Amino acid sequence: KHVSSGAGHVSHLNAVTLGESVAAEEVDFVIPSKDFAAQANIQSSEQYLEMYKRSIEDPAGFWSDIASEFYWKQRWGDKVWDENIDIRKGKIKIELGGHVFCFFDHLLQWFNGGITNISYNCLDRNIEAGLGDKIAIYWEGNEPGLDDSLTYSQLRDQVCQVANYLKDNGVKKGDAVIIYLPMLMELPITMLACARIGAIHSVVFAGFSAESLSQRIIDCKPKVIITCNAVKRGSKAIYLKDIVDAAINDSAQNGVSIDVSLVYENPVALKRVDTKWKEGRDIWWQDVIPRYPTTCPVEWVDAEDPLFLLYTSGSTGKPKGVVHTTGGYMVYTATTFKYAFDYKPSDIYWCTADCGWITGHSYVTYGPMLNGASVLVYEGAPNYPHAGRCWDIVDKYKVTTFYTAPTLVRSLMRDGDEYVTRSSRKSLRVLASVGEPINPSAWRWFYNVVGYSRCPISDTWWQTETGGFMITPLPGAWPQKPGSATFPFFGVQPVIVDEKGAELEGECSGYLCVKNSWPGAFRTLYGDHERYETTYFKPFAGYYFTGDGCRRDKDGYHWLTGRVDDVINVSGHRIGTAEVESALVSHPKCAEAAVVGVEHEVKGQGIYAFVTLVDGVPYSEELRKDLIVTVRKQIGAFAAPDKIHWAPGLPKTRSGKIMRRILRKVASRQFDELGDTSTLADPNVVNQLIELSDS
Numbered sequence: 001k002h003v004s005s006g007a008g009h010v011s012h013l014n015a016v017t018l019g020e021s022v023a024a025e026e027v028d029f030v031i032p033s034k035d036f037a038a039q040a041n042i043q044s045s046e047q048y049l050e051m052y053k054r055s056i057e058d059p060a061g062f063w064s065d066i067a068s069e070f071y072w073k074q075r076w077g078d079k080v081w082d083e084n085i086d087i088r089k090g091k092i093k094i095e096l097g098g099h100v101f102c103f104f105d106h107l108l109q110w111f112n113g114g115i116t117n118i119s120y121n122c123l124d125r126n127i128e129a130g131l132g133d134k135i136a137i138y139w140e141g142n143e144p145g146l147d148d149s150l151t152y153s154q155l156r157d158q159v160c161q162v163a164n165y166l167k168d169n170g171v172k173k174g175d176a177v178i179i180y181l182p183m184l185m186e187l188p189i190t191m192l193a194c195a196r197i198g199a200i201h202s203v204v205f206a207g208f209s210a211e212s213l214s215q216r217i218i219d220c221k222p223k224v225i226i227t228c229n230a231v232k233r234g235s236k237a238i239y240l241k242d243i244v245d246a247a248i249n250d251s252a253q254n255g256v257s258i259d260v261s262l263v264y265e266n267p268v269a270l271k272r273v274d275t276k277w278k279e280g281r282d283i284w285w286q287d288v289i290p291r292y293p294t295t296c297p298v299e300w301v302d303a304e305d306p307l308f309l310l311y312t313s314g315s316t317g318k319p320k321g322v323v324h325t326t327g328g329y330m331v332y333t334a335t336t337f338k339y340a341f342d343y344k345p346s347d348i349y350w351c352t353a354d355c356g357w358i359t360g361h362s363y364v365t366y367g368p369m370l371n372g373a374s375v376l377v378y379e380g381a382p383n384y385p386h387a388g389r390c391w392d393i394v395d396k397y398k399v400t401t402f403y404t405a406p407t408l409v410r411s412l413m414r415d416g417d418e419y420v421t422r423s424s425r426k427s428l429r430v431l432a433s434v435g436e437p438i439n440p441s442a443w444r445w446f447y448n449v450v451g452y453s454r455c456p457i458s459d460t461w462w463q464t465e466t467g468g469f470m471i472t473p474l475p476g477a478w479p480q481k482p483g484s485a486t487f488p489f490f491g492v493q494p495v496i497v498d499e500k501g502a503e504l505e506g507e508c509s510g511y512l513c514v515k516n517s518w519p520g521a522f523r524t525l526y527g528d529h530e531r532y533e534t535t536y537f538k539p540f541a542g543y544y545f546t547g548d549g550c551r552r553d554k555d556g557y558h559w560l561t562g563r564v565d566d567v568i569n570v571s572g573h574r575i576g577t578a579e580v581e582s583a584l585v586s587h588p589k590c591a592e593a594a595v596v597g598v599e600h601e602v603k604g605q606g607i608y609a610f611v612t613l614v615d616g617v618p619y620s621e622e623l624r625k626d627l628i629v630t631v632r633k634q635i636g637a638f639a640a641p642d643k644i645h646w647a648p649g650l651p652k653t654r655s656g657k658i659m660r661r662i663l664r665k666v667a668s669r670q671f672d673e674l675g676d677t678s679t680l681a682d683p684n685v686v687n688q689l690i691e692l693s694d695s
């Protein structure tokens with residue numbers, strides 16, 4: 001079998017070694033230092049290639065060796081994995097609240113026949129291995145000075161209490177529970193409690209409106225909903241329970257009633273007496289949970305039993321209800337966490353994502369805890385009370401591994417270096433990014449200013465659907481390139497195909513697909529297996545289609561170019577939005593950019609760029625020209641924007657991604673066809689853009 005991933009070919013032109021600052025656009029490689037590589041879990045590209053080769057040639061052997069490190073009540077059967085397309089015609093039916101029936105067109109199974117429990121593997125297994133007194137969660141509140149922590153033993157106690165409460169309220173294996181909580185410790189606690197008893201959690205980001213929440217309630221008909229009365233994010237209080245109440249009323253009108261609403265009292269944001277209450281349905285967490293026993297027997301589940309239901313970010317349209325199962329997801333999140341962050345037991349790990357997104361599932365809760373890591377959970381806004389808060393937190397807890405999103409990196413960059421440089425940050429070892437392509441200039445700032453040019457950056461490309469990292473650097477293993485997600489993780493075979501689905505070799509650019517299966521892959525879209533097949537498996541026969549565009553360079557490195565829907569075709573040149581945006585953002589006065597295509601009489605499509613500027617910089621004709629020149633110089637004249645649209649803010653999903661589909665409508669002046677805007681963080685931004693669209 002032909003196995004190639006590219007890692008290994010390094011031309012030594014324009015390279016710096018970890019520890020040296022990356023100054024200009026011209027630097028191609030950042031080479032791991034000897035010291036870093038010597039302590040890394042994967043120490044060289046040769047070691048990676050050897051493991052990668054085995055993972056592709058013998059996935060069953062590779063993954064069952066890793067899976068054997070976990071606790072299984074019963075080992076899986078002969079077939080470690082099985083993927084069948086069209087084995088049995090019919091529709092999938094996963095029914096919550098009862099038995100689980102699956103009739104797949106597309107059937108995917110990992111560790112089938114195995115019986116395990118992920119909550120047991122996160123907690124009991126680690127406690128038995130001697131980690132009972134290790135801190136599992138450090139919690140930092142919105143207000144500086146407010147904090148808390150739990151050891152692995154204490155965490156298990158609390159998980160068991162919640163699990164017992166849920167059981168007492170009739171929640172059984174296969175039942176759905178909706179969690180609508182901010183980043184309190186109670187959020188991962190509740191996820192682990194559901195998993196302990198085989199209940200399926202559906203975490204809804206606690207920033208969603210009552211309408212979005214009610215849609216999700218109607219969708220999965222939860223036995224119980226868990227929330228808190230209110231939360232403070234920055235200086236603003238958000239009354240979560242009012243939102244939940246409205247959503248419950250709305251779902252009742254649609255025939256779905258909720259009998260139990262468990263409410264965590266968060267007195268910092270709202271006092272108990274001031275909370276609106278419905279006797280009989282609403283129960284205070286603090287009144288009941290502490291009364292339950294701190295032990296709770298584990299419900300053993302099949303490897304293929306659903307673990308959770310989670311909606312995608314909604315960047316490209318109506319969010320999709322992704323279903324992940326237990327065994328493969330467990331093995332995959334644990335392994336990706338360990339290698340992509342070069343995990344060491346002494347690490348203090350902080351991921352800024354909310355548990356309302358997949359990143360918070362795989363890399364706040366399950367991945368780290370399966371490794372027995374100490375995880376920092378931060379409740380508040382990253383720039384509250386000032387733009388240096390993140391670095392104060394890093395210093396307070398001696399954070400070693402900091403995982404965040406490009407949107408935050410860009411915004412902190414805009415706030416100025418002095419907020420960063422006044423902190424120590426000496427504890428940092430590994431930095432990481434997810435959510436969007438990280439622009440090379442943001443990468444450089446993150447690397448030089450935040451990480452003293454000595455921390456590798458893991459730019460992790462993956463999706464809600466993939467469960468865990470797919471293309472990511474392994475720090476220490478091979479040279480990085482600023483802005484590239486580098487090479488595939490073990491077991492992942494990314495391919496780039498053309499419009500006809502033919503695999504492209506060598507240096508190329510096209511549609512990113514994945515050949516074969518990996519353990520973390522999702523199994524269906526909840527209630528809509530047909531959409532699962534048409535969205536992901538029909539576009540290119542024989543492959544999983546990611547929806548993203550990708551370029552592979554001469555050294556085999558992968559560069560995500562944005563959504564394929566966003567690829568712009570200008571006079572026959574296919575231009576990825578990410579590349580034009582990166583060029584714009586490299587201009588010192590440009591803070592953020594979003595690029596879309598618009599119809600153009602001559603060129604077919606023209607390039608329309610929305611830009612936000614660094615604080616205090618006025619927009620001017622001179623700057624407009626300067627921005628265009630920057631793109632011309634970096635990419636070429638064919639990529640020069642036809643229109644620059646100054647924007648005070650960009651429309652983003654609640655997980656911080658730029659929503660280009662809305663910008664496309666604004667650019668083509670189809671103002672009344674904006675589509676689903678329910679996952680937009682700030683809908684006002686759109687009106688602002690429309691007002692400025694003549695400027």
Ligand code: ATP
Pocket residue numbers: 312313314315316317318319320357358433434435436437438459460461462463464465485546547548560562563655657
């Ligand atoms: P929807 O599927 O509802 O449109 P979404 O795709 O934004 O929303 P997620 O699953 O949260 O929902 O995000 C996955 C997408 O995020 C990827 O397909 C990719 O476009 C982008 N992405 C994530 N990480 C990276 C990365 N490191 N580099 C480039 N793009 C990334």
Ligand code: MG
Pocket residue numbers: 312463547
């Ligand atoms: Mg997506």
